Amino acid sequence: AELGLLAGADRVEGCIFGNGERTGNLDVVTVALNMFSQGVDPELDLRDIVSIGEKYTEFTGMEIPPRTPYAGELVFTAFSGSHQDAIRKGMAARTKMDKDALWDVPYLLIDPHDIGRQYEGIIRINSQSGKGGAAFILEENYGLSLPKAMHPVLGAAVKEAADKAQRELKASEIYDIFEKQWLKNGSNLKIVDLSETHVEGKSESEIVETTLCRAVVSWKGKQISIGEKGNGPLDAFSSALAQTPAPRFSITAFHEHSVGTGNNTSAVAYVQITCEDGNQYWGAGKSTNVGRAGIDAVVSALNQIS
Template structure:
């Protein structure tokens, strides 16, 4: 790989930059470009009906500015714009944005498309970088400025044919395309010329969109560029500085966030980062990053799975599983250490007030806040730890495995995952757990058992147990008394050839509701040789659950 053919893009360095000390404390103006920039990047662009459904989705999320199309590019784009207007899809508080090159015939066609719209942002652009000036246009800096100014003049001329009320609802956005590769002083110069031709006031702010058309430098350099522009453009109070970040270097989100710190007011991007080449800025990620720091993004992603499903249906694009917040694995822990920490954090939160500050390890935000479910957080493979499988068993199926037993459960499930050479589904985890501890009858099985309360001894009840067990294939009659069913059963076993043991731990809880309630018992026994094993029993009879757990332990 020969790196000598490349050179860094150098922009003037700020001597006293302010942006590193700033924080994002409020939502910017959001502008979705899914229907234009995103759509043009699709292998199969969306049809009109799909774009109408997508527009409605964007409105529902809360976007107040939506770039809908390039009306002069095709009849389909023109028709979509007209249908939005004529069928009253556009709420009064939403502005549609239309894109147009700074060329007269395209401007006139675009003006026809927007007639009757409630609020419009007319977005014109022309390329300004040295390479574009040299290779694409073969024009000087002055000639490139003239293209931009003439475009504004044409818009103003066309507006004269509209009713005054409609004229007042048109705002101007100008993009020096390839801003990221344009000399900063020249970018300021061409934007000044455009602003002077258009005119501004507090009620007539102009939008300057400063795109990383190609992301060609680190995010801090983009922030420097935004701060430099903000400090050098005149009439700043009547200027809206907008970002439009692409992701060629994989740092589109960082570029946007640092640009907001540097003074940008507005953000253009797409849901889940759709766009040319490596994509546009992912608005979902930036918005939820704000949310994670306690800033209201003013966009509603409370049902992110539904939004993700709609996006994939409309665009025929997949959301990669490692995508922040929305990816299928975004809230999945496969590492044992992560699983254990998550399980403990979630357990602790169950005892906290609902508005307690979120601090669960490894989870930046509460998945419930964006419509995700805990069931998918922990997934089990051969790398999983002792707590992961137990978390699944408890939160999916109600088995509250004692902490001391969790290593045994974890080792079993890891072994089964290793055999399968894949991740195990929750239902498979339940199957292996129940097969090992509830269905195992390899050594000992109860054939018949009856318990009878026969009296009391002091404050304790005396219970008699009578029955038949099968031990290593041999049926044996048993009987004994104790201070409860479990104590009597253990006493009865001591009269057989089964090796002596002691119960060293006992846990019990119920699962289910009403007539479906069952008791779950977990018993740890220690044999004479010091070996400790766990057993699990389940029964609608509380007394029998403990007995079943002892049998389960002896079958280990």
């Protein structure tokens, strides 16, 4: 049919979703949107394909198979890790482009919004999903932009949960995994009390600002009072932890961003620590206080040590 149109045919005959009196009917929706994807106006209003599909099912009593081109439930969905990663990168690239830029995202022939579909279901997570899929879900739904180096550990935690559940995981379940594993994990180290004091002093002709951090922490159930100075809250707290039995470590990566707007804005910090034995662990912290988010991320990282 499409080759016939290219050869000069002025019309084609068919049925919505290819279901007519008998078999073998042309699916006019597929042909029209194939033309649309190539920049040809099919002169059919298909901007709300979801409603069209609902009416079709209501009037005929027939279901639309989930893999039906354009209208199927799973058409704009990727479970495969490599596909998810390509889509995630393509969608990220579009945020830096002009809004009128041509659509060019791997595995997505057209912009789902053009036919009334949404982005939310593009990447769905099961046990076969890759390391970047879960990170995409957290960024799209919760504004959490995890550093790429943290994607593998998140992906492993989500895959384990999906294997156990033997089903696809919802976005809220993925967030719950992240929250439990990184934001609320108090298995080894907990902060009981924390205070910071900013101190100004002189070094030769320059004024030097330091932070004095005092804290009461619980390490495996035992409370310990600690205190140390540093270049800032994170440096001071990390140095003070040397006064506990916690493993010695150095911070080898730090990322931070904000989520929310106005009075509801919070800072989210991601910290990678490298212990003396060479093992590396990622932690995450979230707080309305920028300095506290980084401190919580260090605590989170230490709590990843089994």
